[in-house]
Amino acid sequence: MSRQEAVVLISILAMGSRGDVQPYVALGAGLLARGFRVRVACSQPYWGLVEAAGLEYAALPGDPRAALATQQGQAWLAANNPIAFTRRLVQLSRPDMERVLAALTAACEDADAIVYGPLGFVGFHVGQARGVPTALAQLQPTEPTRAFPSFTVPVRSLGPLGNKLSHRLLEQVGWQLLRRPVNRWRRERLGLAPLPLSGPWPILRRGASPVLYAYSPTVLPRPADWPPHLHVTGYWFLDPEPSWRPPDNLASFLAAGPPPVYVGLGSMVWGDEARAWQAIRAALRQVGVRAVITGAPPGLEDDAVHVVGDVPHGWLLPRMAAVVHHGGAGTTAASLRAGLPTVVCPFFADQPLWGRRVHALGAGPPPVPARRLSAARLGQALTQAVRDPAMRRCAAALGERIRAEDGVGQAAEIIERWLDRVRR
Secondary structure, X not given: OOOOOOOOEEEEXXXXXXXXXXXXXXXHHHHHHOXXXXXXXXXXXXXXXXXXXXXXXXXXXXXXXXXXXXXXXXXXXXXXXXXXXXXXXXXXXXXXHXXXXXXXXXXXXXOOEXXXXXXXXXXXXXXXXXXXXXXXXXXXXXXXXOOOOOOOOOOOOOHHHHHHHHHXXXXXXXXXXXXXXXXXXXXXXXXXXXXXXXXXXXXXXXXXXXXXXXXXXXXXXXXXXXXXXXXXXXXXXXXXXXXXOOOHHHHHHHHOOOOOEEEEOOOOOOOOHHHHHHHXXXXXXXXXXXXXXXXXXXXXXXXXXXXXXXXXXXXXXXXXXXXXXXXXXXXXXXXHHXXXXXXXOOOOOOHHHHHXXXXXXXXXXXXXXXXXXXXXXXXXXXXXXXXXXXHHHHHHHXXXXXXOOOHHHHHHHHHHHHHHHHOO
8 A cells, every 4th residue: 555645444344253353353453554544343342352453443233142142043053054044144133134234334434445254245235335345354165166065064065066056055045035125225225226136246256356265275275166366365363462461360270280171162152051061071070181161151160170251362272282162263263273182062154164174184083063062972072182192293283384374464465455456
């Protein structure tokens, strides 16, 4: 960006839980370092992340964790095919849809460019209405390919044609469920013509604006059949401030024995939380390891288990022996970067995909799906994670490769080159 030009404002639309939001904040920090002005729109629980990174904050209504705790949220967690996944997501979003659309639109009203995630699709439409460039940035692959199926499909492959069609199906199911309210909003609020039955996808692909995928090509290689404007940049990490220090009780626990196992399930909500935590606690005792746990209910802590609140993964995980988590893109990235054997207990969405990839790369045992979690299954997986030397070597080597990547830097450079080109 030329220093003689006015500072360019980029609005980043980051909807979802902390694991969904934090990578976009990291991207925003990378763009800020290049001289851009950056605004991040996300839910109120995560405003502290945005402000700590020196970015502008735009509030979105709702609390993702509270939404997951509802009956509709639990139904979404149980979805195991593209149609159910998308239909239940729309049902979950519908009560707040008008307020969210308004807030996302407001977050973009004076932006010079918009970067949006898959749930921030408003960015595409507002960009059309205002004539400003937009780019899609995602934490999981969605572009049709023959290499692998949609992440909503619970199998490794449907064959080349089936894989590609599964992505198209997800696109069309989502669009058909949203087409009427979105087209009404386009017409009434943005003054735009409605989109056809095919939806926004043909327009997006003809425009060839950059699409950024924030995961490591070492973990999931870029398919050969993707067009050149799709980029797998590497993960977008948001590291803690160098001055950050752990609470005294956590530091004391870590110093009191061998490296523990980390157990963290992000924003996921169990259908039977008490039973799930009992199974986790029993598995830890069975394997005989100490543990640092986040998100656990009261009463789980003892001499071998320390319960923590919000502790940066970038600081904590390198001090662990292994990781047990839900398979969210952000936690998967952090555990692999730390070079740790990883046990994935996926709930839904892209989590089974990352669990399969961790196992395929030799960095973890086969995933233990959350709905089938038991002390025996988790104990067996955890035993392999902490005691298999080959798995530990694979995880360590994978961590070295990921640490050598600069996903934020690559993504920020792509965006800067693109904006220089379109603004000439």
